[in-house]
Amino acid sequence: AKYIAQCIEEIKQELRQDNINVKCNAVAKLTYIQMLGYDISWAGFNIIEVMSSSKFTCKRVGYLAASQCFHPDSELLMLTTNMIRKDLNSQNQYDAGVALSGLSCFISADLSRDLANDIMTLMSSTKPYLRMKAVLMMYKVFLRYPEALRPAFPKLKEKLEDPDPGVQSAAVNVICELARKNPKNYLSLAPIFFKLMTTSTNNWMLIKIIKLFGSLTAIEPALGKRLTQPLIDIISRL
Structure with a gap:
């Protein structure tokens, strides 16, 4: 000591x-x-x-x-808003990336509200590295500031069909976590998830999607019949 x-x-x-x-x-x-x-x-x-x-x-x-x-209740966080926004909007993707990584550990309700639009903008970045981090970061934003979910949802839905598999996997993870609380809200995404389930070779993502369908079939039993053959095909590939 x-x-x-x-x-x-x-x-x-x-x-x-x-x-x-x-x-x-x-x-x-x-x-x-x-x-x-x-x-x-x-x-x-x-x-x-x-x-x-x-x-x-x-x-x-x-x-x-x-x-x-720092933690979400740290009083000093109010001094970081503009600085973090500057980093998120930096031309250097690694400045924005390190800001997203750090922010995920201490984001507060106020920071979520103030920075939600900046993070949403990064979801449309030309760089897959930033798109993936921004998609994952939005989950933390939703937890602290649920009002951000409605305006962010269209972009989140787009990322399910992103050309980069890392971004696509991140979007699947976020939506699957959100659906654990209220799966009914995500029933409309069933066709996209069905397409992913029948075309993806990412086993971890398939596990997430199958778990999600387990929740959705409880709401829409008709899905069960359509899932039988794809599930048999997936099991036969393993």
């Missing part, structure tokens, strides 16, 4: 430096100390400063520390 206390004092000295690289290194040390069970919430302002760096190597460290230190 004495050694850790000494290290923290040294880190505090480094955080007072003007050099962003020194601060970044100090925040990286704090992430390790946090993993040992020590509280680092006192460094919240410093973490935000490193998150806002224009250097990706520093930004990545900042978002990592934020994902470990």
